[in-house]
Amino acid sequence: MKTISEARGTLVTTLADDWGSDIATLKGVPWGKVMMWVFLVSDTFIFTCFLVGYMSVRMSTIEPWPNPSEVFALHAFGVSVPLLLIAIMTFILISSSGTMAMAVNMGYQRRKKAATNLILVTALLGAMFVGMQAFEWSKLILDEGVRPWTNPFGAPQFGAVFFMVTGFHGLHVSAGVIYLLTIAFRIRRGKYDESDFEIVEISGLYWHFVDLVWVFIFALFYLW
Amino acid sequence: MWVAAALLIVVVGSVAFNFLTPWWFGEAASNWGSIDDIVLLTFWVCGVVFILVGLSLVFSIYKYRFRQGARAHYEPENTRLELWLTVGTSLGVVAMLGPGLFVWDEFVRVPAEASEMEVFGEQWRWRYRLPGTDGKLGTTDIRNISMRNPFGLNDDDPNGLDDVLIQSSEIHLPVNVPVKALLRSKDVLHDFFVPEFRAKMDLVPGMVTYFWFTPTKLGEFEILCAEYCGSSHYLMRGVVAVDRPEEYQVWLHSQPTYAELLAAARPSNRDIAEGRTVAETNGCLACHSLDGSQVVGPTWQGLWGRSERLVDGSVITVDEAYVRESIVSPSAKIIDGFAPVMLSYDLPESDIQTLLAFLRSTSTFAPVDAAEGLADAGEVLVQSRGCLACHSLDGTKGVGPTWRGLWGRKEYLTDGSVVSVDAAYFRESIEHPNAKVVEGFAPVMLPYQFTDEEFEAMVAYAVERLTVP
Amino acid sequence: MTEIEVPYQETIGVRHPRSWITRYWFSQDHKVIAVQYGVTAIAVGLVALVLSGLMRIQIGFPGLLPFITPDVYYQAVTMHGMIMVIFLLTAFLLGAFGNFCVPLMLGARDMVFPFVNMLSYHVYLLSVVVLMASYFVPGGPTGAGWTLYPPQAILPGTPGVDWGIVTMLLSLIIFVVAFTMGGLNYITTILQARTRGMTLMRMPLTVWGIMMATVLGLLAFPALFVSGVMMLLDKLVGTSFFMPAIVSFGQPLEHSGGSPLLFQHLFWFFGHPEVYIVALPAFGVVSELISVHSRKNIFGYRMMVWALVAIGALSFVVWAHHMYVAGMHPYFGFFFATTTLIIAVPTAIKVYNWVLTLWKANIKLTVPMLFALAFILTFVVGGLSGLFLGNVIIDVPLSDTYFVVAHFHMVMGVAPILVIFGGIYHWYPKLTGRMLNNTLGQLHFWVTFLGTYAIYYPMHYLGFIGVPRRYYANGMESDFYPESAATLNEFITIAALVVGLMQFVFVYNLIASYFRGKAAGSNPWEATTLEWQTPNTPPSHGNWGDTLPTVHRWAYDYSVPDEDQDFIPQNVEHT
Secondary structure, three states: OOOHHHOOOOHHHHHHHHHHOOOOOOOOOOHHHHHHHHHHHHHHHHHHHHHHHHHHHHHOOOOOOOOHHHHOOEEEOOEEEOOHHHHHHHHHHHHHHHHHHHHHHHHHOOOHHHHHHHHHHHHHHHHHHHHHHHHHHHHHHHHHOOOOOOOOOOOOHHHHHHHHHHHHHHHHHHHHHHHHHHHHHHHHOOOOOOOOOHHHHHHHHHHHHHHHHHHHHHHHHHHO | OHHHHHHHHHHHHHHHHHHHOOOOOOOOOEHHHHHHHHHHHHHHHHHHHHHHHHHHHHHHHHHOEOOOOOOOOOOOOOHHHHHHHHHHHHHHHHHHHHHHHHHHHHHHOOOOOOEEEEEEEEOOEEEEEEOOOOOOOOOEOHHHOOOOOOOOEOOOOHHHOOOEEEOOOEEEEEOOOOEEEEEEEOOOOEEEEOHHHOOEEEEOOOOOEEEEEOEOOOEEEEEEEOOOOOOOHHHOEEEEEEEOHHHHHHHHHOOOEHHHHHHHOOOOHHHHHHHHHHHHHOOHHHOOOOOOOOOOOOOOOOOOOOEEEEOOOOEEEOOHHHHHHHHHOOOOOOEOOOOOOOOOOOOOHHHHHHHHHHHHHHHOOOOOOHHHHHHHHHHHHHHHOOHHHOOOOOOOOOOOOOOOOOEOOEEEEOOOOEEEOOHHHHHHHHHOOOOOOEOOOOOOOOOOOOOHHHHHHHHHHHHHHOEOO | OOOOOOOHHHHOOOOOOOOHHHHHHOOOOHHHHHHHHHHHHHHHHHHHHHHHHHHHHHHHOOOOOOOOOHHHHHHHHHHHHHHHHHHHHHHHHHHHHHHHHHHHHHOOOOOOOHHHHHHHHHHHHHHHHHHHHHHHOOOOEOOOOOOOOOOHHHOOOOOOOOOHHHHHHHHHHHHHHHHHHHHHHHHHHHHHOOOOOOOHHHOOHHHHHHHHHHHHHHHHHHHHHHHHHHHHHHHHOOOOOOOOOOEEOOEEOOOOOOOHHHHHHHHHHHHHHHHHHHHHHHHHHHHHHHHHHHOOOOOOHHHHHHHHHHHHHHHHHOHHHHOOOOOOOOHHHHHHHHHHHHHHHHHHHHHHHHHHHHOOOOEOOOHHHHHHHHHHHHHHHHHHHHHHHHOHHHHHHHOOEHHHHHHHHHHHHHHHHHHHHHHHHHHHHHHHOEOOOHHHHHHHHHHHHHHHHHHHHHHHHHHHOOOEOOOOOOOOOOOOOOHHHHHHHHHHHHHHHHHHHHHHHHHHHHHHHHHHOOEOOOOOOOOOOHHHHOOOOOOOOOOOOOOOOOOOOOOOOEOOOOOOOOEOOOOOOOO
C-alpha cells in the first residue's frame, strides 16, 4: 500500500510532499502572517464585488455617467485642474506605503525607535488621506449637491457608488491608522521584544493592501 | 437485518411510488412537451443510479454486519475502479446534458414567424398588449403611466396607437400559432407560468424578458405567478384561453385599442389641472387671459366651440383641429383684430392632450359641474393609488372583491356577519382594511391614508359609478 | 521529511482560565466555543423548526390557525429559511464541529488565535440577536423569502419592509464578520499548526471538508456582504443599485436605472458556494462515521480529498443555475448547465466511495452509523433531483415549484442534518465523557429518517404537476391542481409535525445524558483519529497535557491485516 508520504521520485510528488508535510505547509511563516494574508484575500473579494457592482451599474445606466475629471476638478490659481486633489491623495497614500516598507525593514533590524517613528509617519500620512477624502466628500455634498440618490451631473448611481466605495475604503484606511498607532505604541512599550518584530510586516501587509485597493478605485472610478 | 429490510422497503417503495403515483406531468398543451422526454430520460439514468446505490447499501448492511473477531477487507484504494466509475458517470452526465441542451437551443431560438404578445404584470394582476394591425408593439416607458395611459405607451410612437390593450387577466391565443411572449413588469419580479405550457420566464422591472411557445391544445389554462412578488403572490392568477382561429378573431376584434381608449377618455380634473400647468409653464397665459380681458391674444374664457372670424373674413369654430394648428402654425389662421406675433410651439403629445382637456373645460363660464368633478376626482384617486390592481370594475374576481355594483351591496364577512357597503364601511376598509374582511378573501390589503376631501371624492365616485345600474 | 521541526505550539504556554466568566462565557477554549456555537445554533434552529410547523399547518390545513395570515406565513418562510441555512447549518457544521474537531484531530492545543475565536462566537451571537430582534420591530420580520430579492424586499406589498429587512441585512453583515474571524483561525490552524507527523494527507476527511468549506466561505461571503450593503443603501438612503424605474401601487418611485439581476448574480455567487459550505463538512464527517463504525478505511482517501477540492473549486462557476428563468441572456444557460452537471461527477465519486467503503466491511449498526447510512440514501435522492434542475431545459417547468423545495430540503435539510445528528451521537462521548441514550437515539433516528423521507420524496411529484412554491394557499378554483394533491399536503404536514416533535426528544436526550448517561471512557468507538487519544476525557484545556502527540500513520488504519486489534490509532508507531 502506498501513501503519498512514501512515494518518491516525481516532481509532483515532491511538491505534494513539501506542501503536504507535517506541522506547517508554509514553512517558517508565523501564524499571524498567514492569518493576515487569508484575511486580505477575503477583503480583496469584498472590494472586487463592490467594483464589479459599480461596473455593472455603470454599464446599464440610462442616463450618461458623469465625467470624473470634471466632477473632481479643483480650482487652483484660477485654473481648473482635473483630479488634482485625487492625484495628491494618491501620492500621499503611495508614499505612506513607502514609509511603511521602511518601517518593516527597521523592525527586522530591531531598530525599535526608527520603526516606531516610521510607523507613526505612515499613520500620519494615512490620516491626511482620510482628511482629504472627507474634504472631497464635504465639497461634493455641500457645494455640488451630490447625494447617494441623485446628483446634478448625470446618472444617480454615480453618487451612490462614489460614497459607498470611497466610504468603505476610507473606513479601511481609518481602521488601519488606528491599527498602526496601536502597533507603534506597543513596540515602544516593548511588547514585541521577544519576537522577530514580524508584527510590523504583518501590519505592513494590511497597509499595502489598502493602498493597492486605492489604486484600483482610482483607476476604475476616477480615471475611467 | 431489520435495518437492511427497512432500507430495502424505502428503496423499493420509492421506485414503486414513482410508477404508481397519480402526481405526474399532465399532458403538455404546447410544443414544449419535448421537455417531458428529457425528464423521462433523466429519470431513467438517475433511477438506475438510485436503485444501484440503494440496493448495494441494503446488501452491504445485511451481508457485512458486524461479527466479533472478524476483519474488514483492507483495500485503501483502487484507482482503476475509480477511473472507470468516473468515466461511467461522465457518460451518464453527457447522456442527460446533451439532449437537454439541444432542446434548450430550440427554446432560446424564437421562430421568425412567431407573433408577439406583451404580458404586463404588476402587483397583483396580469394585463396584456397585442401589436394591432401594424404588427408592431409601440414603445413604452414606465414613467408615462397615467390614468389615460395605463400601459405607459410613448405617445410619440405611432406604432402604439393601434396596439390592442387587454385590461383583464384573461388573454386569448390562436391554437398552433407560435407566439413570443414579451414580459414587462410595472413594479417587482413576477413570473408568467402556465404549467400545461411548460415554459415560463420571470418578469423583471427595468427589462423586457421573453420566451416563446406554441399552444397546441384548445382550452382554458390557468396562469400562475411563479416568482414571489409579495403577500398576494399566490392570488396573482390569470387565464390563457386557446381558441380556434375564427373564435380568436372574434375575441380580438372586441378588444379596444390604445387609440380608442384615448378617444373615450373623459378629461379628468387632474388632466385639466395638468393642462393648466402646461399653459402656465409654456407662457400661454401671458398672452391669453382666462377672465375675458383683452391681452395680446384672444381670451380663453368661453373659448371652446366658439365661432371666430379670421382676418381673411372666413369663420371657423374653435375645435381640436384648430387648436392644434394654432399651436404649431400660429400664423396660418389669425383671428380678426389680433397681430400675427405668436411663436410656434413644439409640445409633446401628452402635453397637448392635457392642454386640450383644459381648453375644453373653458367652454362654459362655470367650472366643471361640481358633482361630476368630485366623482372624477375620486376616479383619479382610485386609479392612481392602485385600488384597481386588486378590485376589478368588470366583475372578475381578483385579489379583492370586485367593485362592479359595489355601492349599497350586501357583503358577507369572514366572521359570519353581513354588512352593507356604505360610506362608513368604505372608509373603514381603507383605513383599517383587515377589520372587516369579506368572506372568501384574504386579509392582504394595505391601509391607506386619505384626507377628508379625498374620501368625499371617492365616495362621490363610488355612488355615481359603482352603483348597480 | 528528514528535519524534525519543533512545532511552535510546543514552545508556547497555555494560560488556563480561572473565573467562571473566562471559563464558560468568554472562553478561549475551542471546545467550549464549539459548545457555545452548538447550543446557540440548536436553540435558534428550534425556533425555525416551529416556524416550519406553522408553515406546514397552513399548507396542509388552510385556515386552521387563523392568526397565520399571508404576512405571517411569508415571514415564517423567510425566517425559517435564513435561520436554517445560515444560523443553524453553517454555524453548526463549521462553528461547532469545526471548532471541536479541528484542533483535536490535528494534535493541536487549540486554534492559533483563541482570542479571535472567542470573538467570532460573540459576534455570531450578536448576529442571532439582531435577527431575532426582527420579531420586535414595527412591521415584524421581513417576508421576502430567504433569497431577499429586490425590488420586492424593500417595497410595500411585502411584509417587514420598514424594519424587518434592515435587521435581516444587518444580521447577515454581522454574521459575515463572525464567519471571517472564525474562518481565518481554521485555515491558519489547519495549514500551520499540525502536530509532528500530521501531514496534509494524514488528516481525517472531516478536517479536509471543514478546510474546503472555510476557503469557500472566505471567498463567497464577500458577495453576500456587498449585496447586503447595496440593498441597505437602496432601502435606507434611496440609491438605485437594484431598483429600476417602478410604479408601486400607483405611485411612481424616485429610483431609476438599477438592476434586480445584479443582486441575483451577487447573491447566488455567494449562495451556491454556501450550499457547499454546508455540504463539504457534512461529507467529511460522514466519511468519519462510516469508516469508524464499519471498521474499514474510507475507500479511496486520495480521491476523496481531490473530490472535495474539485467540488469546492467548481462551486464558484455554477451559480447562475439558480437564475435560468431570471431573464438573463439565454446563452448563459448553456454554460451553467454544463458546469453544473460536471460538478455531479466528483460528487458521485464520493458517493461511490462511501458505498465501496461498506463493501466487505464489518458494519456496526450504531446510531451514528444509522445516520450515516441514511445520509447516503437521502443525499443520493437529493443530489439526483439536482441533476433535473441543473439541466437547464428541465429547470424551466420545474423552477419555483415544489420540486425545487423538495430538492433543496433533501440535500440541505435532510442529509446534512442527519450528519449533524450522527456527528453529535459520535462525538458526544468525547465532549462529555458519557454516551447518549441508545434507545432514544434509535427512536430519534427512525422517526427522523423515515419521517423526512416521507415528507420530501413525494414532494418532488407536487413539483411535477406544477404546484408553485411560496404560495400561501392554492385556493381559488384551479383546474391543474387535483384534489389528491391536497391530501398529500395533509399527509406531509402530519409527518412534519411528528418529525418536529421528535427533535425535542433529541434535545432531552442531550441534556439528560449529560447527567445520567453511561460512562464512555476515552475511546468508546475504538477509533483511530487523534481526538480519541487524548489523555483525559473530556479533554482538558490544552488537550494533550505536557506533550503533543506524534503521528505515524494515516487516519484510517482499520482492519489492518495481521494486527491484534481491528484499529490502530494514528499516534501508534509502526513496529
